[in-house]
Amino acid sequence: xxxxxxxxxxxxxxxxxxxxxxxxxxxxxxxxxxxxxxxxxxxxxxxxxxxxxxxxxxxxxxxxxxxxxxxxxxxxxxxxxxxxxxxxxxxxxxxxxxxxxxxxxxxxxxxxxxxxxxxxxxxxxxxxxxxxxx
Numbered sequence: 001x002x003x004x005x006x007x008x009x010x011x012x013x014x015x016x017x018x019x020x021x022x023x024x025x026x027x028x029x030x031x032x033x034x035x036x037x038x039x040x041x042x043x044x045x046x047x048x049x050x051x052x053x054x055x056x057x058x059x060x061x062x063x064x065x066x067x068x069x070x071x072x073x074x075x076x077x078x079x080x081x082x083x084x085x086x087x088x089x090x091x092x093x094x095x096x097x098x099x100x101x102x103x104x105x106x107x108x109x110x111x112x113x114x115x116x117x118x119x120x121x122x123x124x125x126x127x128x129x130x131x132x133x134x
Contacts (some may be wrong), residue, residue: 001048003013003107005104005107005109006036006037006110007034007036007042007102007109008059008109008121009042011044012034012042012043012103013080013131014132015034015102015129015130015133016032016034016043016045016134017132017133018129018132019032019112019114019125019126019128019129019131020045020047020126020127022070022124022125022129023047023114023116023125024047025101026121028047028116028117028121028125029047029048029049029050029051029116029117030046030047030050030054030058030114030115030116030122030125031044031045031046031047031050031054031055031057031114031115031116032044032045032046032047032058032064032112032113032114032115032125032126032129033045033057033058033059033062033112033114034111034112034113034129035059035062035063035066035069035108035110035111035113035119036066036109036110037066037107037108037109037110038066038067039057039062039063039064039066039067039111041059041062043069047116049065050110050115050116051098051116053115054115054116057094057096057113057115058087058098058114058115058116059094059113060093060094060099061094061097061098061099061111061113061114061115061122062094062099062110062111062113062114063078063092063094063099063111063113064093064095064099064106064111064113065091065100065101065112065113066092066101066110066111067091067092067101067103068092068101068105069112070101071097071099071100071107071123072094072095072096072097072098072099072100072103072113073096073097073098073099073119073123075089075092075096075098076095076096076097076119079095079109096119097119097120097122097123098113098114098115098119098122098123098126099111099112099114099126100112100123100126100127100130102114102130102133104133105129108109112126112129112130113126114126124133126134
């Protein structure tokens with residue numbers, strides 16, 4: 001039987017702290033979501049001033065990245081390039097830039113989704129969080 005790494009609560013705290021630090025350094029009010037490899041919510045944090053809808057969008061971006069094992073931007077790009085039928089993919093929403101998978105030893109252990117600022121900035125915050133894992 002194979003074994004695989006997984007995210008712990010401590011890992012989630014480290015990711016969230018680094019993502020929050022990146023957001024605060026840039027004065028960005030966002031929501032940060034961390035999910036496990038099945039897209040199940042482990043952490044949700046809405047910074048002061050973030051729009052209420054961000055608490056729905058960030059987990060959806062994280063879920064899409066975890067389930068697809070790729071950045072949610074890939075889906076946004078496909079749709080923007082005319083592949084509108086992808087909007088009907090079962091179980092996926094949050095097909096917007098800002099969700100990044102967390103890869104450890106070639107295995108997806110979860111994802112981070114961020115919502116609240118421009119999509120590229122959301123991804124920047126998520127990337128800063130993931131980088132904290134080392």
